[in-house]
Amino acid sequence: MNVIEVNALEKIYNDSEVKVYALNGVDLSIEAGEFTAIVGPSGSGKTTLLNLLGGLDQPTSGQISIGGTDISKLSSSQLIDFRLRNIGFVFQAYNLIPVLTAKENVEFIMHLQNRPKEERLTRTMSLLKAVGLEGRENSRPNKLSGGQQQRVAVARALASKPKFVLADEPTANLDSKATENLLEIMEELNRNENITFIFSTHDQRVVNKARRVITLEDGKIISDVRK
Amino acid sequence: MTTNIKLAWRNLWRNKRRTLITVSSIFFGVLLSAYMTSMQEGSYSKMVEIVVKFYSGYMQVHHEDYWENKSINNLFDYDKALVDRLKSHPEVDLVIPRLESFGLASARELTRGAAIFGIVPDVENQLTQIADKIVSGKYLQATDDGVIIGDGLAKFLKLQLNDTLVIITQGYHGISAAGKFAIRGLIKHTSPELNKSIIYMELKTCQSFLGADNKLTSLVVNVADNKVMANTFKKLKREIQSPYSVMNWEEMQPEIVQQIESDRAGGVIMKAILYIVISFGILGTIMMMIVERRREFGVMISIGMQKRKLAIVLFIETLFIGLLGIISGITVSLPLLFIQAQNPIPLTGETAKLMEDFGFEPYMFFSTAPEVFWQQAVSIFIISVLIGIYPVVSTLKIKEIKALHG
Ligand SMILES: Nc1ncnc2c1ncn2[C@@H]1O[C@H](COP(=O)(O)OP(=O)(O)OP(=O)(O)O)[C@@H](O)[C@H]1O
Ligand SMILES: [Mg+2]
Numbered sequence: 001m002n003v004i005e006v007n008a009l010e011k012i013y014n015d016s017e018v019k020v021y022a023l024n025g026v027d028l029s030i031e032a033g034e035f036t037a038i039v040g041p042s043g044s045g046k047t048t049l050l051n052l053l054g055g056l057d058q059p060t061s062g063q064i065s066i067g068g069t070d071i072s073k074l075s076s077s078q079l080i081d082f083r084l085r086n087i088g089f090v091f092q093a094y095n096l097i098p099v100l101t102a103k104e105n106v107e108f109i110m111h112l113q114n115r116p117k118e119e120r121l122t123r124t125m126s127l128l129k130a131v132g133l134e135g136r137e138n139s140r141p142n143k144l145s146g147g148q149q150q151r152v153a154v155a156r157a158l159a160s161k162p163k164f165v166l167a168d169e170p171t172a173n174l175d176s177k178a179t180e181n182l183l184e185i186m187e188e189l190n191r192n193e194n195i196t197f198i199f200s201t202h203d204q205r206v207v208n209k210a211r212r213v214i215t216l217e218d219g220k221i222i223s224d225v226r227k
Numbered sequence: 228m229t230t231n232i233k234l235a236w237r238n239l240w241r242n243k244r245r246t247l248i249t250v251s252s253i254f255f256g257v258l259l260s261a262y263m264t265s266m267q268e269g270s271y272s273k274m275v276e277i278v279v280k281f282y283s284g285y286m287q288v289h290h291e292d293y294w295e296n297k298s299i300n301n302l303f304d305y306d307k308a309l310v311d312r313l314k315s316h317p318e319v320d321l322v323i324p325r326l327e328s329f330g331l332a333s334a335r336e337l338t339r340g341a342a343i344f345g346i347v348p349d350v351e352n353q354l355t356q357i358a359d360k361i362v363s364g365k366y367l368q369a370t371d372d373g374v375i376i377g378d379g380l381a382k383f384l385k386l387q388l389n390d391t392l393v394i395i396t397q398g399y400h401g402i403s404a405a406g407k408f409a410i411r412g413l414i415k416h417t418s419p420e421l422n423k424s425i426i427y428m429e430l431k432t433c434q435s436f437l438g439a440d441n442k443l444t445s446l447v448v449n450v451a452d453n454k455v456m457a458n459t460f461k462k463l464k465r466e467i468q469s470p471y472s473v474m475n476w477e478e479m480q481p482e483i484v485q486q487i488e489s490d491r492a493g494g495v496i497m498k499a500i501l502y503i504v505i506s507f508g509i510l511g512t513i514m515m516m517i518v519e520r521r522r523e524f525g526v527m528i529s530i531g532m533q534k535r536k537l538a539i540v541l542f543i544e545t546l547f548i549g550l551l552g553i554i555s556g557i558t559v560s561l562p563l564l565f566i567q568a569q570n571p572i573p574l575t576g577e578t579a580k581l582m583e584d585f586g587f588e589p590y591m592f593f594s595t596a597p598e599v600f601w602q603q604a605v606s607i608f609i610i611s612v613l614i615g616i617y618p619v620v621s622t623l624k625i626k627e628i629k630a631l632h633g
């Protein structure tokens with residue numbers, strides 16, 4: 001079953017004198033359980049694509065349907081709720097709310113979903129355990145390393161039980177050890193719990209872990225390889 | 228909601244120093260405004276007290292034509308039933324009969340205009356405590372055919388204790404009245420004007436001198452304070468019918484009311500300026516905070532927090548700053564002003580002399596009336612609410628993508 005269905009997607013930036021075709025006719029479908037890397041040179045449109053898939057920005061033309069919903073039909077506040085229920089996000093950095101502890105950051109998203117307290121607590125603990133942060137539940141982000149912060153971000157992204165997780169260069173700010181560690185955790189979650197991950201990266205070692213690699217250039221998909 | 232409050236509270240302490248500076252600016256603003264208001268209100272109540280105590284009382288009942296035309300012909304009969312009716316209100320603590328008139332006081336070749344007060348000595352003394360202001364001689368007896376005069380008047384007429392004063396005036400219904408009175412005492416009246424013109428006479432003596440037996444110009448109706456007055460006055464206004472009318476001190480002394488009002492307005496302008504300065508301080512803090520946390524807001528909205536929810540958190544943060552300022556300001560100004568009210572600041576030099584001349588005690592008085600405090604609290608609260616609109620509006624306008632990229 002396809003969780004994401006993309007048709008003739010275009011994103012044109014018009015604000016400078018020259019039109020920039022950040023995405024120039026992208027067709028794509030993503031199935032549940034994929035572990036997919038989006039690669040390509042700088043400026044090729046990776047971030048633009050992930051932002052559109054996450055409903056953070058509006059395409060110039062084309063459709064994006066997520067779990068059967070055409071997200072271009074949603075109002076801005078419906079879109080926020082849609083993201084809350086369907087999409088997990090891991091950003092490159094500054095993911096976490098600085099005044100909340102690791103535990104509270106993970107719990108926060110379930111708060112937004114109005115989940116009962118019991119469920120919030122047990123799920124938070126098991127997720128933090130899954131990302132290897134047992135014992136650091138009560139640390140605030142500034143007391144955690146970059147790698148630990150990204151793992152909290154992964155735990156938070158999963159807390160809402162999303163259909164898939166989008167991660168734009170999640171390892172860009174991490175050293176090789178933390179990168180490896182984060183990837184392992186993501187892989188494990190993908191394998192054991194069938195969580196769909198879509199991430200962009202410049203790091204060849206990260207690319208090697210992916211089971212599907214989509215390569216962009218000048219806003220077009222130039223190759224799509226499944227291993 | 229508790230999550231929102233928790234978030235807001237913690238955010239407040241992310242930049243401790245900035246929050247503390249902002250809160251202190253409110254704190255000092257509240258303190259300063261409360262102090263100023265307290266001083267103003269304190270001096271007004273003192274002013275009112277003096278007017279009320281040494282002259283008019285809180286309210287007076289007259290013949291309905293008397294105030295327009297203070298003629299000796301607009302008198303009314305002392306009426307026990309009326310007095311009892313007034314006294315039947317538990318708030319009324321004194322009902323004081325007076326017969327007031329004007330005349331010429333003279334001694335040998337010297338003559339001067341004088342205010343003649345026919346009073347019931349012990350009753351009058353309960354309000355005005357004039358017995359304490361006798362500087363030589365004695366206060367009037369219950370039945371007494373002598374007079375007490377202001378020492379300023381005595382000086383002018385070159386009269387001394389036990390000398391004889393001649394008074395010439397027009398009595399009731401056009402009769403002319405002239406009489407000789409022994410001076411029983413000299414009084415230093417707090418009002419310099421009255422000190423140069425006042426003559427106190429026992430009521431019966433005055434009535435028979437003016438040919439107005441059993442007649443009065445006024446019944447002073449006194450209550451505990453101005454607040455009680457307001458209510459009682461409303462009731463009496465309904466109750467007192469023609470040919471009587473009741474007036475309060477504000478109607479009898481409109482110039483004092485006006486003076487207080489204009490002084491108060493000056494204070495309001497000062498406080499408004501102060502609060503505007505503080506408002507910009509708070510606004511600056513809030514604006515800075517919003518700019519600094521833009522990316523964080525972007526993340527929160529991206530992962531699924533509704534903008535209005537975030538707006539509520541920021542609104543609460545702004546309110547917290549205001550509330551902290553209010554609480555700290557009131558906590559300090561409350562005891563401070565209570566102590567200050569117990570210990571008015573003595574004044575010296577020119578100001579002190581001027582005040583004494585006008586019958587004021589030379590002190591800076593302070594009020595601890597509730598409005599001294601709640602006015603500041605309400606002002607800051609309103610300011611915080613208004614400033615809180617700024618983060619709300621700017622949050623609702625956030626574009627996820629722009630915010631995420633700083
Ligand atoms: N807000 C914007 N306004 C104008 N042009 C933009 C904007 N955002 C992106 N672009 C342009 O769109 C194109 C695609 O950008 P995008 O950020 O998607 O690339 P990317 O593949 O993520 O690059 P990188 O690997 O450097 O992150 C680039 O040419 C970029 O300059
Ligand atoms: Mg990018």
